[in-house]
Amino acid sequence: MVKDSSTKRSIPWIRLSMLMVFVGAIIVIAAQVLDQKLHYVGEDVVPGPIVPGTQYPDEKFTGIDVPQPINFSHKIHAGDNEINCMFCHTYARRSKVSGIPPLSKCMGCHTVIATDKPEIQKLTAMWEKGESPKWNKVHDLPDFVHFTHQRHLKRFLFDNEELDVSDAKRVCSMCHGDIAEMTVAKKSRPLTMGFCIRCHEANEGPSDCTKCHK
Amino acid sequence: MSSLFGNILKGWTDYTKGIEEGGHHKYEHMWGMVIDLDKCTGCNACSVACYAENNIATVGEEKYKARQSMQWLRVERYFDEPDIDPGAIDDENAMQERGASFLPMMCQQCNAATCEPVCPVAATYHTPDGLNAQIYNRCIGSRYCANNCPYRLRVFNFYSYTDEDGAWPEPMKQQLNPDITVREKGVMEKCTFCIQRIRAAKDKAKMENRKVKDDEVKTACQQTCPTQAIMFGDLLNSESKVTQAWERQQVKLGKYKQDRENPKLRGYRVFEELNTDPSVLYLERVREE
Amino acid sequence: MANHRKQNHRIFGLFADFEQAFEVIAGIRRYEVPGITVDDVRIKSPIEHPEIEDILGERPTNIPKFAFVGGLFGLVFGFFFLAGAQANFTVQPQGGKPVITIPSNLVLAYEMLILFGVLATLAGFIIGARLMRKRGPFYNHAVSLDQIGIVVERIDDTQRQQVRDLFARHRVIDVFEETV
C-alpha cells in the first residue's frame, strides 16, 4: 500500500537532534577512556623483554638483511656468551651514539679466541693492515633526529633500581629488539616518530620537539 | 581515535590558561641575554662565530644583494644618534663626530612571539626553556612567521645550498656541525640561542643529577666576543649574572612598559612596546656629549 | 476514505495551457470527480508552482530539519575535534597563549557548521525529493519543455471516465493510463 506523503510520517526531530549532540559527546567521552587506556595503563601494551616500571609499544618491524664486511654474530657474543652489550658498545652510556667497538677491542680477545675462524682471520688481516672495517648502518635515523643513548640508558637502566648493569640487554631490546638472537644486527622495531612518541607518552618522557629536532 | 580527542577533559583549565602564566606549562628555564652596546665594538666576531657554529650557508654577492642572506646574527650599524645629537646626520659638511652605533641583532626569543601563533603547522613554538624553537623538519615554508616578525630576524632558505656549487663544496662539508640539522631549501631558520649547547649542558647536568649551573651554557657569539659585551644565562635562576643584570636595570619580562624608578638606567628591549616581550636586554650605548 | 479503496489505476493528462491544468486541479478540489481528492493528484511541470501548493494542500518537507541537525552536529563535532586535537598536541604552547584557544576554534567550528549543514541539506534533498531512484511513471519530455502534466492516482473505472472528461473539458492534449 504505497501511500506516499510525508504528512503521514512524522519524525521526532527535536529528539533526533539531541541524539546527534549526544553522539558527539559520547564520541568524546569514549575517546577519553580509550585515551586513558592507550596512554597510561600498561595492560594492553605488550612489553618485550620485561623492563620493570616501563611500558612501551612493542611494535614489530622486519628490516632488510644489511650485508656487513665481517659477518659478526651477536648471537655468539651477546647470546651464548652473554657478553654485556655495553662491553663492546662502550660509548652508549657516555655519548649520544652507542658507537661501533674499536678494532682493538675485538683483537683484545680474538688474538687468542677462535683465531681459526675465517671471519676472525679477516679481522686479523684488517688489524694488521691497520684499517678498520666499513660497517653499514642498520639503525639509521634521519639526520634531523638527535637521539641520545646516554640519556635513555640512564633513565631505564642506571636509574632503574630493579635492574643492574648486567640487564642492559633488556633495555637495549626496547628499541633494537632481541639482538642477542641475531647474527648481524637487523632492524626489528619501526623506529618511527610515532614509535618514539608512544613510548615517551607511556613513560612520561619529554614531549618537547627540540629534545630531538634541532 | 585516542589521538583524535585525547584528554581535553583532564585539566581543561590548564589548557585555557593565558599569557599571565606564559602558556600552560611550567618553564624549566628562561634563557635570556644581555648585550652591552657600550662595550660592543661591532667587530663582527659574533656573526662569524654563529656561521661556524650553526651551519649557516654563505650565499654570495648577488643573493646577498637581493637580500636573501642567511645570517642569524647581524651587527647593524647606524650613523645617527637621536638621543644625543639628532640633527648631526643631516649636516652635509659635518664629520661623524661620535663614531657609529652598533647593534648586534639575533632572534630576540620573544615570550609573546608574533611568529608562533601564525605558523600553520606549529613548526615554531615556545619550549619549556622559554626559547622560540624552530623545527626545521616540520616547516613547510609558508613564511608567515617571517612576515610577522617585527625584527626581521628570520631567514629563509630561498635556494638549496647543500649541493656541490652551494655553500659547502668539498671538503668544506666536513666542517658542518653534526649537532645541527643542515637546512634544506624551503625551510625557515633563525637564531636558536645555540640550542645544541643548551641541550648538551642540560644532558650533562641530568647525567650528574644536578641543575644547570650559571655560565655552563655559553652561546657561540658570547664565547667569542672580544669585549665580552654579551651575557647569557637563565632568567629563572636568581643567582645567574643575567638575572642580576636584568634586576639591576629593573627590567621585567611580561611587560610592554617598564616602570622603573630610575629612568636613567641603560637597560631596554627593542620594540618592547609591541608587547612581543623579547628575552634580549640591551644596555644603551654611552658617549661623551 | 480514499486510502481504503483498492483501485489502482493511474491516469496522466498532458496540458499545453497551464491555466487549464490549474482548472483541472481546481475542479478536483471542488469534488467534480467524486472520491478523488487533491491528495491523489500530482503535477509534473517544467517550472515550480508555489501557487499550486496552497491548492494541493500543505505538504511539508524535512529539509530544514536536516539542515538544522547537520549544522548542529558540525558545530559540536568541529569544536570537540579541534579542542581534542589541541589538547593532545600539548607540545605547542605559543607565545603564552592557551592550548585550547576558544576564538580560533569558534571560527573553525563555524565553518564546520556550515559545511555539515550544507551536506545534510543535500542529503535531505535527495531523500525528500526521491531522487536517485527509478524515474516515476508517465514521464514525458514535453514536461521538461513547456507542458504541464497532471497525474491522478488510485482511481477505479467509473472515476477514470470522469477524470478523462474533466481533462477533456480543459483541453487536454494527451492522456495516458496505466494499471499498477
Place this chain on the structure above:
Amino acid sequence: MSQSKLDRRQFLKGLGLGGAGVALAGCDLPSYVTLEQGEENVISYLAPDEYVIPGVGVWYASTCLGCAGGCSIHGRVREGRVLKLEGNPDSSVNMGRLCQMGQATLQSHFNPDRIANPLVRKNGSLVEASWDDALSLINEKANSGKAAWATGAISGHQRVVVETHLSAIGGSNHYAIEQINANVWQTACGDIIGDPNPEIHLDKAKVIFSLGADFLATFISPVHFAAHYGEFRSVPRGTLIQAEPAMSLTGGNADHWVGIKPGTETSLALGVANALMNKHGISGSGISNATKSLINEHDPATAASICDVPADRIEKIAASLAANSPSIVLAGGTATANANGYSAAAAALMLNQILGNIGVTITSGRELAYPQLGLIEGNSANLKDLAVDANKGKIDVLFVSGTNPLFLAPKSIKMDEGWNKIGFKVVLSSMLDETASAADVVLPLASSLEDWGSHIPAYSTGTRNLALQQPLMEPVFSNTRGFGDVVLGLAKQAGAPGLDEYDDYYGYLRSAISVLKKTDSEKEWNSFLMAGQTPVPSLGRKLSYIDGKISQTANTATDGGLTLIASARMGMWDGRGANLPWLQESPDQISKVVWDSWAELHPKTAKSLGIKDGDYVTIKSSNGEITTRAFIYKGIHPGAIAVPIGRGHSALGRYAKNNGVNPLFILDGGVDAKTGEIATAATRVEVKNAGKNKPLAKLMEIDRQHGRKLVATISADKQRITEGGT
C-alpha cells in the same frame, strides 16, 4: 718520540666522515624515506685513546695563525673533524676570546681551493709533480747562487729552521713581509723609550687618545686590546678619542672621532701639547727645547689650520687629557702610514711623556731570553727591499712562505720585474695565491690546523709564553706537508748540520722544547700541549724617555686631487682573508659592504665630484688606476678617499678571484722617512665618476634609525650618575 707521534695521530682517525654526509641529507624528505638501512657507513676506530668518544667533542689547544697576534685557541674535534674554534681562556693574549678571522681559520683549513699536490713549472705552466721530483729539483737549483727567504711574521722554531736552511744554502737575506704592522710605532718606541714593544694598559687608562691606531682591529694584537677595551669601557668608563683621516673600527667606537687631514697627525699632537702646556699648566718635563719650540709654533689655531680640525676640538682633547689621568696616547695605522709617520709616533710618545703616562699606562715589556726564537714582526719596508734587491739581481733563489709579495707590492716598486729576474722561486703555500702561481716550484703546505709549530705572540703582558701549535685533525689533503717538515727537509737536503737525528719537524720541535723547558717527560709534554702554551724565560726592560725625534711636520703637498688611503680592515686583513666565504660575507664593520671593495668618500667631496652612493669611481694615481664603487658617509676627511686592502686578487681561489680591487697597486713609492714603511695613506689620486651605478651589496641599506629605539645612546655624564665612576 715517533711512537708517541703515532699515538697522537692515531686518535684522529675518525668514525669516518659520514657525519657531514649524514647532516647533509637535510631535512626535506619525509622521515620514512630517510629511515634507511645500510645506506650510510660507519668506520670504527682502530685503537682510540680513552678520552676519545664518538659523538662527544674533544677540545684540543693550539695557536691561531690568522695574524701575527698568535692567540691561543681551542679546537673542537669530533669524529676526527675539527668543527669549531674558540679562544683559550688560559691565554694571556686573548683570554678566551677570538676575532672573526680566528673563527674563519676553519675555512682556510677546509678550503676547497687548497693545493693538493706539489706543482712544478714545466714549459711555462705549473703541473703536478711528486714530492721527490719537486724536492730534487729544488736540491739541484737551490744550492747555487744567492738565496733568500721571504716570509710573513715568523717566530719560534719555524724561524729557527728557516734561518738554518737559509744559512745552509748560503743565503743571508730574510725578508719578513707584513703589510699590516705597527713597525713605525714599535721603532719609535724602541728609539724613544727604549722598548720596541712596551706593555700598553688600555684598561688602566681613563682617556685613550689614539692617532690612527686601530687597536680594535689591526694594531699589533687586536683581540687582546679589544679585551682590554672592554674593561676600559666598564665602570669607571674611559673616554676614547680617535684622530684619523678615515674611520677605522676603533674610530667607529670613539667618543670623539676627529677626522683629520691625512698626514698632519704630528701637528695635531703638537697642538694638543701646546694647549696642555699653555692652558693646563702641564710642565713639559724631559722635553728638549727643540721640541718645545715646535710645540710653541703649534698653538691650537695654527694646528687647527694645518690639520683641518676645529681649534676648539683640539682644546677639548687637551682638556680631557689634562682632566683625566692616567691617559694613554697611541699612534699607528693611517697616522704612521705617511712620510711623517715616525714623527707622529714620536709626538704621541712625547704627549705620553708630558702627561706622565710612561711607566703608568705604558710600562716596560719583557723580552725573550732566547732572541733566536723571538718574533720577527715583519714590515712592508722589507717588501720594498725585496723588490729592490731582486731588481738589482741580488737574489737568484727565493723561498717564499706565509706572505704574498706579488699581491702586496705597489706597481711603483716594480716587484714583478724583480720577481722575473729571480732565477728560481720556491713557494711554500697551502693556497695558490698570486705569488705561488708565479713560482717555479710550489710545495703544498698543511693548514695551520694540521701542523706543528711554536710561536711567540706579537704582544702579551707579563711572562712571555711560547704558544704551541698542534694538529687538530688528519690532513684534509693527504699529500700536503707541514711547514716545519718541509723546511726541515729542505735544510737537511741542503746539508744543514745536526738535523739528521730528527725524522720530522715534530721530533725536532719536541726535543727543542724539551731542551728549552729542561724536561723530556711525556707527561710534561702533554701538559704543554693541553695548555697550548708554555712560559719561557724572559728578561725585563726598563723605559727611559729620549726626546727630539720629532723631525719635521711638513705636510704632504696639497695639490689637486685627494689622498688615497689604503685602509687596513679586520677580515680581509692583507688579503689572506679573501678566500674565506665567511669573511667575504661578514660585512665590513663600518661600511657594511660584503663581497666587494668600495671607496669611501665624504658627502661634500662626493657632491663636488658629482658622485652618488654606488657610483663606479675611477681612482687614478701616477701608477695606474682602479675602479670601484663609492660608499659615501661622513667618517672620512673631505680631502681623502679610502679603499680597503685585501680584495682584488687575480688568484687565491674561487672566492677571492676577480673580486674587488687592490688599492696597493696604485700607491706611489712614498715611504715613511725614518723606517721606510710603505706609506699607504699618502698617495695623491684623481677621482672621477666612471659613469656607471650599481648599488653595493650591503648589510644595511639605511644609516639612520627612523625614530625607532634601536640603538639608544645615553650621555656619559648621565651614565656616571647612575653607574658611578668619575
Place this chain on the structure above:
Amino acid sequence: MSEAALKHLSETQTKDIDENIAWAKINQDVLRSMENPRRGYWIAMAISVALFSVMIYAEVYQYMYGMGAALLNTSHMWDLYISTFVFWIGMSHSGTLLSAILHLVHADWRKPIYRFAEAMTTFSLMTAGIFPVIHLGRVWNFYWVMPYMTDRGIWPNFRSPLIWDAFAITTYLTSSVLFLYIGMIPDLAICRDNTKGWRKKLYTWLSLGWHGDDRQWRNFRITYLMIACFLIPLAVSVHSIVSMDFAMAIMPGWHVTTFPPYFVAGALYSGCAAIITLFILLRYFFKFEEYMTFPILDKVCKLTFVIAMVWTYLNLVEFASVWYGHDIPSKEVLLAKAFGPYAPFFWGMIAFGMFLPFTLLSKWARRNMKFLFVVSVLLNVGMWLERWMIVTPTLSLGYHPWGWNIMWPGWVEWAMVGGSFGWFGMLFLIFVKVFPCVSMYEVKEMVFHRKRTIYEDVDEMMVLHKGAPTAAEAGSTNNGGS
C-alpha cells in the same frame, strides 16, 4: 549582431525579458550554446591553455630552484602569490553571494545571469586555491596543513589564519559547487531529454532522475533556499578570514580593524565587475540578447556602483583611521604607498577603484557594451592592484628599518599570475560547453510569472465564476509553448 542592430536594441530593450518568448526557443537557444564550438571558442581555449602551461613551467622551475626563483627576499616573504590569491577569492564572491541574496529578495532578474556567475565563483575559488600551495617553500608537504590523524600525534596549528583559510576555502568550495549543481538539476534533466551519446549518459547521471513532479519542486525550492541561507554568512566569513591573514598580523598597514568588511566589500566589487565582463562576453558570443538583456545589465551596473561606493567608503575609513591614529609605522606605510616607489600602482588603484565607477551613473555608459566591457576590466585591474598594494608596501616598510627595501616581482611570479587567468579561462570555457550557462527553467518561470501578473484578474474571474474559458480567451492565454 550588427552594430546598428545592437544600438537599436540598446534603445528598444526596456524589459528584463520579453514574456512572449516561446519556451521552446529558450531550450533551443541555450542548448545550441552548448554545441559545436566555433573558431573564437578554440582561440580563447588555446590562449588559456598556453597561459596555463607557462604557469606549469614556472612552477616546475620554482620547485627546482627554490622560492628564490620568485625573487622573494628576507623582507618580502610574500608577494604576488598572496595578493593574487586574495584577488581570486574576491572574484569568487559575486556569484554565490549575489545569486543567494537576490534569490532571497526574489529579484527575478537574476535568473538569466546567476548560472555563469556561480560557475565563476566555483572556478575562481579553484584558481585561488592554487596560490597558497605554490607559495609554500616545501610545496610537497602542503597536506600538513590538513588536520589528519597521524601516529606522530602532531596537528596543524589551529591558531594560524592560514589554517582558517584552508577550512574556509574547503567549505566554501564544497558549498558553492553544491549550490551551482543543485540549481542546475532541472536544466540537466532538460539536457538529458534533448541530447544523445556521452552527453546523455552524463546528464542522466547528473540529473539524478529528475522528473519535475511537485514533490521534487517543493523540496528543490526549499533546498535551494536553505543553501542560499547558508552561503550568505559563509561567503562573508570566508573573506573576513582571508582578511585576517593580514589583520591578525602585527605588521603596520596590515593590523587594521576594518579589514574584514573592507575585504568583503572589495570582493563583491571585483565580483560584480567580473560579472559584467562575462555577461558581455557570453551575450556576444552566444547571442543571448534575449536573455541577457540591457535592463538586467543596467541593474548589475547600478549594483556594482553601489558596492563600489561601499568599498570606497571603507577604503577612506581605513586611511583615516591610520592617519589619525598614533601608530607612526602604519602612517609611514600609508605615506609610502601614496608617494613611495609603489605610488603609480596605488594611484592606479584609487583611479580605477574609486573614480571609474562613477561612469556607471550615466545611462549611456550602462547601455554601451564596448565601453562597459573596458570599464569592467579596468575595475578588476584596480581591484588586483588594491590587493597588491595591501601585501607588498607593508612588507617593504615594516617596523625594523633594516628590512626596508623595494622588490619587484620576477617573471616567475608574473607567469603564475597570468597562468591563473589561463586556468580560470580554461575551466570556464569547458563549463559553458558542457553545462547550460543560462538557467532555462528559471527563465521560463520568469516569463511565466510575468505573464501571470498580467492576466491575473482574468484568471480570477475565469476560475471562480465562469468555469471553463472560451477558445478565444484560451488563445489569448496561450503561453506559446505548443
